[in-house]
Amino acid sequence: MLNIGCHLSISGGYAKMGQTAAKINANTFAFFTRNPRGGSRSVPDPADMEALRLFLIEKAFAPLVAHAPYTLNLCSDKENIREYAEQVMTEDLRLLDALPGNYYNFHPGCHMRQGTEAGIRMISDALNRIMQPERKTVMLLETMAGKGSEVGGTFEELRAILNRLELEDRFGVCLDTCHIFDAGYDIVGHLEDVLDEFERVIGMDKLLAIHLNDSKNPIGSHKDRHEKIGKGEIGLDALAAVITHPSLRKLPFILETPNELDGYAEEIALLRRIYEPGRHQPASASGSPADPAAHLAEHDAGDESHRQTGGDRQ
């Protein structure tokens, strides 16, 4: 089964996100642990997080990909900004112990004219303080578009950070299709070559999640503007090749496209049809040798929306 979901709002709490995901036929999702523009968050209710933990097990969800606030900068030229980022990420990682086995994805940082090498050193030093052996979440460095002074716009820069990590096995990479296309990696014409390069520089064993986005801009523009699936410069065929690629097809795919919930539901349905043609064909299904897992997933999603209509007061 395709492991796919989208970014969901945490405003209704943790358990609510699980229910919303099931409603749109997602089996993973992403969320900001707090307001992405600021750093504040209300203290979460442990019972709410536990309810989500049990729900994820019951529904056999793929790992979630929580996202750190994108304003954090571990390699700022200002010490207080670096310290704040480190404090937030340390707190978030502790919080996520309540949802063990999921991912925490973050942007490596912007070096602010201090140079890429200095940035790499500051990021890895901070990560070595943030990640402790008792933590239960793997942290994912995101591939970046190389906008401004962003660190992580090349596979080499991500590898250089990983090389400096004491607990390297607690870290992986989240590949964003819009970002790497924007950074100049040609996933449209040469996906195989790009993946070969990822394997050679970083290692495919480090690739643990994918942000599936189309791009508003052409290859190499370093702009980082996401577009709806099939509506941008990457296009549906290239994104279909990503989700069905033998080395990628089992990873969790997260949509960060400019959509509301119904738009995400449509993209999820579209990508599921591409991933497993025939699975969602109408009629005749009752008598046909349908995939029992597919039937189960649809049945579960139906149950969930039923529960939602009955019990949702928010």
Ligand SMILES: [Zn+2]
């Ligand atoms: Zn991101």
Ligand SMILES: [Zn+2]
């Ligand atoms: Zn992303």
